Amino acid sequence: MSGEVIRRARGAVAALVLVGLVVAPWVVDDYTTALLARTLALALVGVSVALLTGVAGMPTLGQTAPYAAGAYACAVVGSRVSDVGVVQLVVAAGAGALLAALIVPLVVHARGVIVLMITLAIGELVVVVLGRWRSVTGGTDGLAGVPAVRPFWGLPALASDQGRYLYALVVVATLVGAVLVLLRTRAGLVLRAGRDDETRLRASGHRVAVHLSGAHIAAGAIAGAAGSVLVVAQQYISPADFGFDTSALLLLGVVIGGTASVGGALVGAALVIAVRDWLFGVLPGHAPLVLGALFVATVYLLPTGVNRARSRLSEAAAPQPDPPAAQERATVGEVGR
Amino acid sequence: MTAVAVGTNRIDPYLIPALDGVAYGLLVFVAASGLVLCFGVANILNLAHGLLYAIGGYTAAALLDGGWASLALALAVGVLAAAAAGVLLAGLLTPVATGSHLSQALLTFGVALAGGSLLVAGFGPDDPQVQVPATLEGSVMVAGHRYAAYRLVFIVVAAVLAAALYLVVRRTRAGMLVRAAVDDPEMVACLGVSPARIRAGVLAAAGALAGAAGVLGAPIIGPGTDTADTVLLLSLVVVVLGGLGSMAGTLLAALAIGEIQTLGVALLPAAAPFLLFAAMAAVLAARARGLAVRWRTA
Numbered sequence: 001m002s003g004e005v006i007r008r009a010r011g012a013v014a015a016l017v018l019v020g021l022v023v024a025p026w027v028v029d030d031y032t033t034a035l036l037a038r039t040l041a042l043a044l045v046g047v048s049v050a051l052l053t054g055v056a057g058m059p060t061l062g063q064t065a066p067y068a069a070g071a072y073a074c075a076v077v078g079s080r081v082s083d084v085g086v087v088q089l090v091v092a093a094g095a096g097a098l099l100a101a102l103i104v105p106l107v108v109h110a111r112g113v114i115v116l117m118i119t120l121a122i123g124e125l126v127v128v129v130l131g132r133w134r135s136v137t138g139g140t141d142g143l144a145g146v147p148a149v150r151p152f153w154g155l156p157a158l159a160s161d162q163g164r165y166l167y168a169l170v171v172v173a174t175l176v177g178a179v180l181v182l183l184r185t186r187a188g189l190v191l192r193a194g195r196d197d198e199t200r201l202r203a204s205g206h207r208v209a210v211h212l213s214g215a216h217i218a219a220g221a222i223a224g225a226a227g228s229v230l231v232v233a234q235q236y237i238s239p240a241d242f243g244f245d246t247s248a249l250l251l252l253g254v255v256i257g258g259t260a261s262v263g264g265a266l267v268g269a270a271l272v273i274a275v276r277d278w279l280f281g282v283l284p285g286h287a288p289l290v291l292g293a294l295f296v297a298t299v300y301l302l303p304t305g306v307n308r309a310r311s312r313l314s315e316a317a318a319p320q321p322d323p324p325a326a327q328e329r330a331t332v333g334e335v336g337r
Numbered sequence: 338m339t340a341v342a343v344g345t346n347r348i349d350p351y352l353i354p355a356l357d358g359v360a361y362g363l364l365v366f367v368a369a370s371g372l373v374l375c376f377g378v379a380n381i382l383n384l385a386h387g388l389l390y391a392i393g394g395y396t397a398a399a400l401l402d403g404g405w406a407s408l409a410l411a412l413a414v415g416v417l418a419a420a421a422a423g424v425l426l427a428g429l430l431t432p433v434a435t436g437s438h439l440s441q442a443l444l445t446f447g448v449a450l451a452g453g454s455l456l457v458a459g460f461g462p463d464d465p466q467v468q469v470p471a472t473l474e475g476s477v478m479v480a481g482h483r484y485a486a487y488r489l490v491f492i493v494v495a496a497v498l499a500a501a502l503y504l505v506v507r508r509t510r511a512g513m514l515v516r517a518a519v520d521d522p523e524m525v526a527c528l529g530v531s532p533a534r535i536r537a538g539v540l541a542a543a544g545a546l547a548g549a550a551g552v553l554g555a556p557i558i559g560p561g562t563d564t565a566d567t568v569l570l571l572s573l574v575v576v577v578l579g580g581l582g583s584m585a586g587t588l589l590a591a592l593a594i595g596e597i598q599t600l601g602v603a604l605l606p607a608a609a610p611f612l613l614f615a616a617m618a619a620v621l622a623a624r625a626r627g628l629a630v631r632w633r634t635a
Contacts, residue, residue, distance in 0.1 A: 053439075059438065059439055064340055089420075102618075105621070105622045106617075107620065108619065113376075113380070113382050113438040113442070116382055116438060116439075116442055117376070117382055117576065117577065118621070120382075120384075120573060120576055121570065121573040121577055121617065122614075122617075124566070124569075124570040124573070125570070125574075125613055125614045125617070126614075128570070128613070129611060129614065132609065177570050226603075243566075244566060244569075245450065246572050248384070248443065248446040250444065251439065254622045255439055255440070257357060259439075275459065285458075286454065286458075287454075288450045288451065288454035289450075289451045289454035289458075290445075291450055291454065292446075292447040292448060292449070292450030292451025292452070292453075292454065293447065293451055294447070295443055295444065295446060295447025295448075295450065295451075296429065296444055296447040296448065296451075298443075298447075299433060299440045299443050299444045299447070300432060300433075307393070333477060
């Protein structure tokens with residue numbers, strides 16, 4: 001009974017938020033509209049982080065890597081090949097998925113905090129590559145002057161901030177809808193099962209490594225598509241868009257949102273990014289100090305957001321070859337081994 | 338005779354980058370060994386590790402004035418300050434449940450962000466100059482090449498530091514406790530050693546190592562706004578490559594990274610941006626299973 005009420009309330013809130021987002025560009029000024037479009041792109045990356053961290057149980061600090069791959073692929077295609085949005089989206093998602101597929105062998109056997117470390121190193125290395133590979137990425141100056149996107153063949157190019165924002169909103173809403181549908185299928189069920197009890201899933205004949213690889217590539221494709229949205233929103237990208245602080249902010253947003261919830265990830269990531277943008281506006285120079293203090297305060301205030309991931313982490317840290325021991329350790333909640 | 342001459346000529350241009358690579362690698366080793374301690378013993382992914390190095394670097398820039406006394410003072414102050422920062426970090430981490438890695442990583446990231454901002458506020462946004470002792474300012478001849486004297490001395494000092502670290506971890510009671518805490522933290526707790534104290538001690542030691550690296554390495558990786566990020570990245574790659582298994586693995590990984598960053602860039606300038614990436618991918622892909630097993634037991 002109360003579950004039904006909550007579900008309805010949640011649906012109503014989601015519908016209200018969506019309506020608010022659609023009318024937003026006519027209420028706020030152009031600058032805020034552009035900021036909102038960029039926040040949408042980052043929120044979509046947040047969804048891919050939640051997919052890996054909360055649903056598949058692979059905490060990640062490196063989703064900026066496929067995000068950057070998608071963004072740069074989109075910017076290069078946009079300035080040299082085609083200004084059609086659908087083409088750019090597909091190319092960007094493909095680039096993100098390709099990079100994610102290349103990373104799979106590095107992370108698929110690791111669990112827990114090791115994944116966090118490897119993905120962080122990969123994300124940072126990608127930023128280093130972006131800064132040095134001048135012929136393609138423009139180095140630390142980035143790529144500017146990407147032509148305005150045309151959503152589909154035959155449609156006019158999006159010249160206004162409102163148009164670009166609505167394009168970003170449509171893309172993000174479609175992809176988030178697809179993720180939600182996907183999570184309701186068997187694939188989503190198997191992923192969650194792997195997070196909750198990998199040993200049992202393995203014992204019942206599932207190939208956990210294959211599921212995790214699939215989830216990683218799918219999350220990479222989503223992050224790549226988000227990169228394309230970023231290019232449309234900003235018409236300019238530089239390695240600074242994909243730094244380590246972006247990964248950490250997104251992870252914080254996802255943790256605030258409850259780690260495994262797609263809607264929570266959207267709200268959490270948008271909230272964290274909005275706070276950052278606001279802080280850098282009102283406190284130039286001291287924003288990182290306040291932001292750092294907010295990180296610490298949030299971690300103290302929000303122990304519940306981490307619970308779901310914690311059970312997975314403690315389980316994953318236990319050795320796999322002997323299931324009884326793993327079970328026992330998981331229940332004790334011991335992580336050291 | 339001529340063949341030998343051709344041989345030396347071919348090696349010759351790469352001697353200096355190779356030597357630089359050793360200095361760079363040893364520096365990265367001293368910095369990364371602190372992160373290995375944090376990760377292996379306390380099981381904390383310390384994203385503020387680069388900040389601890391930066392504290393040492395800024396201390397060196399502020400105190401060094403070209404004399405030996407100032408070097409000793411900078412080393413003492415830098416090591417103490419970074420160790421104190423490590424203890425502070427351990428204190429901040431105490432209320433966060435052990436085991437929630439996400440919270441710990443996010444908390445240390447917040448500390449890194451705030452601390453970096455404080456350093457910039459205190460020392461200014463420009464990268465400060467570092468003055469090495471006057472005696473070491475010149476260059477010496479190495480196999481017919483001029484080479485910065487400071488780097489040569491640094492190689493010796495860092496090698497001594499690495500050996501001392503090895504002896505401490507292998508031979509002293511504190512080192513045994515540290516290794517025991519990696520193997521079986523519950524048993525160590527049963528022996529009457531408080532895990533909280535071990536964590537504080539490990540973070541202090543990690544801070545001291547990073548601080549020492551920061552002071553001594555300031556002329557090589559100087560203090561600046563992106564120092565913390567650079568050092569954290571290099572240390573992470575070392576930890577990933579070294580596999581947390583042994584000091585020897587960490588040392589090998591650090592030297593390999595040093596050579597990649599110097600000799601590799603001299604040999605293959607076109608591929609320079611991808612070399613670190615390729616090295617990590619190659620090692621991880623080749624040893625993924627073995628490393629994963631080791632990580633799980635680590």
